[in-house]
Amino acid sequence: MGSPTAGLAARTDARHTMIELTHVSQHYVDNQGALTHAVRDVSLQIASGEIFGIIGRSGAGKSTLVRSLNLLHRPSSGTVHVAGRELTALSPDALREARHEIGMIFQHFNLLSSRTVYGNVALPLELAGQSRTQIREAVEPLLELVGLAAQRDRYPSQLSGGQKQRVGIARALASRPKVLLSDEATSALDPETTRAILDLLRKINRELGLTIVLITHQMQVVKQICDRVAVMDAGRVIELGSVLDVFRTPQHDVTRALIGDVIAHELPSGILERLRKQELGAARLLRLAFTGDEVDRPLLSEAVRRFDLDFSILHGQVDEVQGQPFGSLTILTRASPATIAEASAFLAEHGVSTEDLTAQLLPAPSGSSSGASAPHLTLLRGDAVPLATEALNRVA
Numbered sequence: 559m560g561s562p563t564a565g566l567a568a569r570t571d572a573r574h575t576m577i578e579l580t581h582v583s584q585h586y587v588d589n590q591g592a593l594t595h596a597v598r599d600v601s602l603q604i605a606s607g608e609i610f611g612i613i614g615r616s617g618a619g620k621s622t623l624v625r626s627l628n629l630l631h632r633p634s635s636g637t638v639h640v641a642g643r644e645l646t647a648l649s650p651d652a653l654r655e656a657r658h659e660i661g662m663i664f665q666h667f668n669l670l671s672s673r674t675v676y677g678n679v680a681l682p683l684e685l686a687g688q689s690r691t692q693i694r695e696a697v698e699p700l701l702e703l704v705g706l707a708a709q710r711d712r713y714p715s716q717l718s719g720g721q722k723q724r725v726g727i728a729r730a731l732a733s734r735p736k737v738l739l740s741d742e743a744t745s746a747l748d749p750e751t752t753r754a755i756l757d758l759l760r761k762i763n764r765e766l767g768l769t770i771v772l773i774t775h776q777m778q779v780v781k782q783i784c785d786r787v788a789v790m791d792a793g794r795v796i797e798l799g800s801v802l803d804v805f806r807t808p809q810h811d812v813t814r815a816l817i818g819d820v821i822a823h824e825l826p827s828g829i830l831e832r833l834r835k836q837e838l839g840a841a842r843l844l845r846l847a848f849t850g851d852e853v854d855r856p857l858l859s860e861a862v863r864r865f866d867l868d869f870s871i872l873h874g875q876v877d878e879v880q881g882q883p884f885g886s887l888t889i890l891t892r893a894s895p896a897t898i899a900e901a902s903a904f905l906a907e908h909g910v911s912t913e914d915l916t917a918q919l920l921p922a923p924s925g926s927s928s929g930a931s932a933p934h935l936t937l938l939r940g941d942a943v944p945l946a947t948e949a950l951n952r953v954a
């Protein structure tokens with residue numbers, strides 16, 4: 559069978575640089591003559607076989623940057639290399655040819671409503687002048703790959719959003735690209751369909767060795783499938799690193815805010831206000847941040863036993879990023895300063911850092927208000943659950 563996968567996997571075995579942007583800038587002049595610097599001096603390298611995320615708020619310049627990767631927008635300055643070729647130096651004909659190596663999928667799918675699923679996926683191959691047999695041999699395995707073999711004769715209006723995006727993905731893969739660009743491809747989909755489409759992209763990345771550049775404003779998307787991520791703000795890349803590093807040690811407020819959408823970090827103001835009204839005496843408010851590798855060790859119950867530590871869990875969420883625990887628990891304890899110091903040192907040895915938030919218990923500046931929110935315990939490690947139940951009873 560003419561599998562679209564065979565040649566690709568072999569080509570991308572060795573990790574080398576697939577995409578290189580050097581000092582890329584892009585400015586627009588609108589019809590009133592106003593100048594916008596959409597992308598400012600971006601240099602980065604993306605390795606072959608990598609899933610690279612680009613995240614940022616609306617207007618940060620993400621779409622502009624990704625469109626410079628296939629020269630849909632020619633950058634105002636800087637150079638773009640893809641698969642060893644400098645795209646910015648190619649003639650129009652050579653560029654058309656080079657673009658076959660770069661597939662793209664979009665938020666709104668961009669399918670032709672008059673063509674069936676099969677017809678949409680076949681389109682780029684028809685345009686390239688391939689024979690019916692060649693097209694069938696390429697399209698059928700692709701429909702199989704994206705899970706749409708049974709829907710091949712349906713029209714876009716007869717498909718769900720997730721199915722339309724699968725058609726978009728199959729069509730983007732038809733010309734056997736080395737790189738797949740995805741601009742908010744899951745933004746129009748519900749969370750469950752988003753997960754399924756991201757799983758499909760991960761499968762394509764692994765099975766075909768395809769390099770994927772994925773633009774999103776959702777940290778959840780980055781968390782689920784990206785290897786590395788660049789954070790953009792006002793046209794610049796302000797932060798770049800492995801997803802785990804960026805989650806653990808975000809350097810910018812923009813990044814922290816984006817991570818906060820995925821993993822709750824701050825104590826909800828409702829809990830804080832309730833605590834402020836209580837007589838807490840010498841109680842300390844502590845945040846335990848899980849950033850270690852000891853996923854299976856019952857660290858909290860160990861700390862409780864060793865140091866005779868008593869505490870209530872007020873709020874928290876511990877999740878996994880790239881297979882590593884990540885998150886925080888905020889606790890209230892009446893343990894002595896010496897016990898807290900010992901327990902903190904023990905936890906620190908095992909990758910759990912302790913931050914003292916007791917100052918937050920001081921009365922809020924007058925005029926501040928907040929909506930009352932319930933204690934939010936999204937995910938707790940098994941060993942902490944009985945404590946959490948008790949804590950919730952005590953705080954309530």
Ligand SMILES: Nc1ncnc2c1ncn2[C@@H]1O[C@H](COP(=O)(O)OP(=O)(O)OP(=O)(O)O)[C@@H](O)[C@H]1O
Pocket residue numbers: 586587588594595596614615616617618619620621622623775
């Ligand atoms: N064709 C254009 N002409 C003028 N300005 C533009 C044009 N396209 C984009 N811009 C401006 O460039 C900046 C970056 O836009 P871009 O579409 O790259 O942002 P984005 O990060 O993709 O945002 P979103 O998340 O909303 O899609 C914005 O200020 C936008 O208004």
Ligand SMILES: [Mg+2]
Pocket residue numbers: 620621622
């Ligand atoms: Mg955009």
